[in-house]
Amino acid sequence: MDAASASSSAAAGPSSSSGAEPPAAAAAPPPKVAPLVQLQAPPQLQRGAAAAAFSGSGGVGCRHHAYSRKQKSLGLLCSNFVALYDREDVETIGLDDAAKRLGVERRRIYDIVNVLESVGILVRRAKNRYTWLGFEGVPAAMKELKERALRELSGSAVFPPMEESSTANLSDDEDDEKLGDADEDADSEKLSQSMDNTSDKPDAPSCRLRSDHRKEKSLGLLTQNFVKLFLTMEVETVSLDEAARLLLGEGHAESNMRTKVRRLYDIANVLSSLNLIEKTQQADTRKPAFRWLGQAKRKQEDGFTVAQPPARPSKRTFGTDLTNIDNKRGRFDSTMENKPKLMQGAGNIVKSFERQLGQGNRNDFVYGPFHPAVAKKQETDDHSVKQQERKTIQDWENLAVSFRPQYQNQALNDLFGHYVEAWKSWYLDLTRETS
DNA sequence: TGCTCCCGCCATCTC
DNA sequence: GAGATGGCGGGAGCA
Incomplete structure (x- = not known):
């Protein structure tokens, strides 16, 4: 859907305009927010889609030249997204604008905003429009997540396995009401929809089943559940496999688990770029795992976080500093x-x-x-x-x-x-x- | 070779 | 019905 996304992005135009959006790229006066052109992009980024992000112009034709995954990682994209919008004069964010300025498809922006919304950094206001809350919103979101998780712990259900809850305990009435009026109460929309759906409401219309099922698999909800693991279990590290098992529950097909782990990789990369978690290794198995930091902030205080060539080529960074481990293989006891x-x-x-x-x-x-x-x-x-x-x-x-x-x-x-x-x-x- | 995760198809939702 | 949203899994980059 590359073309479809691109065309929809281009076509959306004024409807998505917002305070944070620059004028149309063609006219290209200096962007009001995040002067991308002033940022130093590494040479390898100064072409193709990435170059578009830095130059503020379209530049879609060269996408496949010198392709590198690292330059397109979700974590890096998130860092750039934050660098772009984490400013006092930014209030609303248009998805089209973000996609255009970052030189990525809308689809990727959805991934980012869903995770950011889950941790309280921004909130959906309306179609195609988000309000930037910034990192100040994170503590409140964490507090609410933790409280809710503890309530669930002290009650009966612990992070109801998402797949199970979706088929057994469906109820998202309040959520649906909110969806009807996106501008109102949107702050708590995502947070509220998360796992408070454990109450049985057998009279819930069956036509909601599919929608709820979909919702409960959402990246945002998965993010919240992932975070809740850290907030309540207080385990030092959790591997994504473990997290997937915990969040899915037992008895799920391998493919199901793989899919969940894929999503957790996406989430983990975004959370890493926010410094909420960091990549490390599990003590016993040395399997990659993630450690909770909880100190949400931009990776770099100034300017863009860009995919620097790794100091040591052997290290895989994917644009975000995923790991803090310094233990070389075989040396680490x-x-x-x-x-x-x-x-x-x-x-x-x-x-x-x-x-x-x-x-x-x-x-x-x-x-x-x-x-x-x-x-x-x-x-x-x-x-x-x-x-x-x-x-x-x-x-x-x-x-x-x-x-x-x-x-x-x-x-x-x-x-x-x-x-x-x-x-x-x-x-x-x-x-x-x-x- | 297995882990990681980008990409984009397409189902579903919203307007 | 069109556009927006986002689940999902194929498959490629990377160590």
Whole structure:
């Protein structure tokens, strides 16, 4: 649909005009926002579609020259999108304008705005029009996401597996009402539509089924669910495979899972470019995973984030700094280096549940292996301490059992169990080593 | 070779 | 009915 997209973008014209949009590219007075021409694009970007973005003119003919994926990554596009619109004088954003100025298809802009809207950076106002809220909107969105997620945790449902909920518990009445008036209450539209659909409304018209099904697979909703994993589980890292399993639930076809993982890659790249997450490796498997940072901000404070040639060609960056790991293969000792992190993730789960259950003030609370490792090691010479540690294990086992949430989502249940088991085995190893 | 993820088809929704 | 939206998966870039 390249041509279709391009033509629709071009045809949309005035209907999509907004405060942030520059005049038609042909006339090309200096753009009101984000003076792209002043930005230094690397030589490899100064042609084709990317060059169009920087020059402000069409330039579609040369798209396939010197093609490089890195220059077209969603993360890079997001960085550029943010650089373009994260300014005080920007209020509304037109999708056509964004597509034109960034030199990409509308389709890609949809991907970006859906994710950005999910984390509160912008909000849909009307067809083809979004309002820029900026990074100031992120904390509120995160707070709401977390609150809702905790409500769901303390209730019965934990991130209802999207596919299941779409066929079993469909109800999006309020959402549909909002869709009827996009200008009104659009702020909370996406946030509200996310996973509050666990209430059974058997009288919901069956004609909504497909629409709801579609909605519940949306990139925006998937983004929110992905973020909620970090906000509530407080695991240190989550691989996309795990996330897909958690969000889908058990018993889904491999192709289904692959599709979900693809989408999660898209989301992760965008969130990475916002510095909400960063790419890393899982402690035990060294599988690529993502770590929650939660510090939403532009990757670079000034100007465009551009796909710089990697300092080391071996590193794959896709335009955004996806990884902060500096451990070369074969040199990294994951056994001791990563364990505390993994364990801390598990510890956080328990702490998290404790807080969620309003029991965060236990004075006798013992933080097991997630306690800073240095502090733990100093104690291990003392026999009584060892005994205390053994008792601690039992305490933790009890704690884990008593706080273990009753997930409806079996995958989530399994993950929790996985962390508890990992913690126990790590702790046993540690006490064995030190005794 | 497997991971990553861009691309664009096309179903669905909205106006 | 036309245009807008966005799910989806093929398949190519990359390490």
